Amino acid sequence: MTTQELRQLLSELSLEEKIGQLVQMPAYFQSGGHITGPAGEMGITNDDLRLAGSYLSIVGAADVEKLQREYMANHPHHIPLIFMADIINGYRTVFPIPLAQGCTFQPELAEEGARIAAKEAAASGVHVTFSPMADLVRDARWGRVMESTGEDKYLNGLMAAAMVRGYQGADLKEKGRIAACLKHFAGYGAPEGGRDYNTVELSPRTLREDYLPAYQAAIDAGCEMVMTSFNTLDRVPSTANRWLMRDILRGEMGFDSVLISDWGAVMELIPHGVAADFAQAAELAIRAGVDMDMSSPCYTHELKRLVEEGKVPEALIDESCWRVLALKNRLGLFENPFRDLSRDDEAALLLCAEHRAAAQRCAENSFVLLKNDDQALPLASDAKVAFIGPYVDSHLTSGAWSIFCDDTDAITLRTALRQRGVPDERFAVGCPIVAPGETILGFQKDYPLPEIDAEQALADAVALAKSSDQVVLALGEHREHTGESASRGQIALPDCQLRLLDAVAEVNPNITVVLYCGRPMDLRALQDKAKAILVVWMPGTEGGPAIARTLYGDCAPSGRLSMAFPWCVAQLPMHYDQLSTGRPYHGDHRAIRISSKYLDMPNRPLYPFGFGLTYTTFAYSGVALSADKLTRGGEITASVRVTNTGDRPGTETVQLYLRDLVGSVARPVRELKGFRRVTLRPGESADVAFAITEEQLRFYDINMDFVSEPGGFEVFIGPDSASENKATFRLV
Ligand code: GLC
Secondary structure (H helix, E strand, O other): OOHHHHHHHHHHOOHHHHHHOOEEEOOOOEEOOEEOHHHHHHOOOHHHHHHOOEEEOOOOHHHHHHHHHHHHHHOOOOOOOEEEEOOOOEOOOEOOOHHHHHHOOOHHHHHHHHHHHHHHHHHOOOOEEOOOEOOOOOOOOOHHHHHOOOOOHHHHHHHHHHHHHHHHOOOOOOOOOOEEEEEEEOOOOOOHHHOOOOOEOOOHHHHHHHHHHHHHHHHHOOOOEEEEOOOEEOOEEHHHOHHHHHHHHHHHOOOOOEEEOOOOOOOOHHHHOOOOOHHHHHHHHHHHOOOEEEOOOHHHHHHHHHHHOOOOOHHHHHHHHHHHHHHHHHOOOOOOOOOOOOHHHHHHHOOOHHHHHHHHHHHHHHOEEEEEHHHOOOOOOOOOEEEEOOOOOOOOOOOOOOOOOOHHHOOOHHHHHHHOOOOHHHEEOOOOOOOOOOOEOOOOOOEOOOOOOHHHHHHHHHHHHHOOOEEEEEEEOOHHHOOOOOOOOOOEOOHHHHHHHHHHHHHOOOEEEEEEOOOOOEOHHHHOOOOEEEEOOOOOOOHHHHHHHHHOOOOOOOOOOOOOEOOOHHHOOOOOOOEOOOOOOOOOOOOOOOOOOOOOOOOOOOEOOOOOEOOOOEEEOOOEEOOOEEOOOOEEEEEEEEEEOOOOOEEEEEEEEEEEOOOOOOOEOOEEEEEEEEEEOOOOEEEEEEEEEHHHHOEEOOOOOEEOOOEEEEEEEEOOOOOOOEEEEEEO
């Protein structure tokens, strides 16, 4: 439709029809002609469904086509529905969780994964995905760190923009493209206590400096939607926060498309204590500029009366309805309400070999090798290896938001190893994934846990370990112990798995742990017992083959931590780009009494942001600068020579960090400003150079102006955020 035709359509709509476009209903509540489940409790009626302009979580070419056809036939102006779903790390072909994708330090892999997810989802009738999640995360207690790409705003921004490009491409009407919905705006990743949905307290400066940049990158990449976050900011729930949504998001950040609430977040203004009823909640949200009410009755039940009583200007309804119609128009839904849905394409695309290969490549690049003493890895092809642990046979290796796949699509570690010829007698489960008797209350599904004879399983595992040269322990947290509503106060492995580790270590010291997790975990119990630790996160459909290839050296791990592994949970929240404080300490916490430290544990994490090993080693020269003064508009170059000092080829992610030594406000001890992957043969060297410009030195100064200030800076170039390989320069 042309803009003029769309304006004409808007002018012809009744008030009920316009409000209907602002309502998104979750997967079709109707079963047998009556409302069931939560919708029934919310008082949703069939009439509400008749005009609701969007559905959530309805996928599949056949179902979408049927519903679209019925809806348009019954709609007074035959406006098409817009279908949205959570395609977070793949649709049917599941990629590693976003936290793992961040570890690749390769936005191009995230873009490829999003591109593939879009192709598959579009064939199944999806128009919009609720991704990328660009929330900065610093607290591994929060279950949703698995959906973020980590603790660094620069890396998160690159990843979020890459995902938007992957989903949307250059032309939304191009076949196999879907619209991206950035979330959760804003600051959702900083809940107090790491407890999901909890209060967020961020100063305006910290919000702008640390939390907004990744959202801005997604907006600059053209994301078509933004979703509000559940949390309060400065005691105002985001979904009612006019300052955050109209002044910041639309005013300062330039977002001018559809803003949707999170699930029920309009209605939740009542338990937040800022709305007394559905009517007040609806008024607060529409005034804040929330265009669509996801899965709540507030807009559909209250907005009409609020307009008729003069409490809400109809102009606000028109503004929001226009944005929704314009998005439907950019998606081409008026010309083709069925867009790319196609049973044939579904059959051809979902889980196709090309997509599986890309998922495996992404998984292989996301693994992080934290430890590899005595070169425990890679395994020798003729070594007698025992593969033990609850994850040896688990299909639950696709992240908590992998809700449109079949879990059995995932290739288990045992299957992948058996395909390489590892005999069946080399495997043992060892222990249950969680304590016997524990039940897993899933977010999207429930999980009957396999019944095993724990004592016998342990005995069998110990016997196998005793008769083997090496042991690979496949351990990890249950998938449903990560994700939404899955915050945890303890982030160590379950006791039953630690008992297995201890029992195996008694009979065989050559242990490699393959760790499946959705968050950084407390690994202290593993440190002294495992010679090697390979973090594989939740690796997705092709996790098994990717792990097998990595264990046997067909490929070498090259991932670098997108989020630090803390020494223990008590250190949280933590992040490498912290402030110095007035009493920084740098040494042994027993030596200096008066400094910012703990008496009973170190400040530093167990493994810092950016850390990761591979099957070779690298040496760095000192940092060379092309000049020690940088002028505004000028550029200097910082470079190092990196040498592969081992006997295998390997890939290093060289990282550039800058520190502003004196600012009108306190500045972080360092900030990531660039990275480069280099692959080197044994003995080979490469010069890696980074351009440094004045723009990279800007920050929100004492007056909240985004500027750089003259003075001294340190340049760090090294393998991770703890590197002290540095030089200094001045901005003049
Ligand atoms: C959930 C999540 C959000 C998701 C939405 C729709 O509660 O917070 O990330 O996109 O509801 O499922």
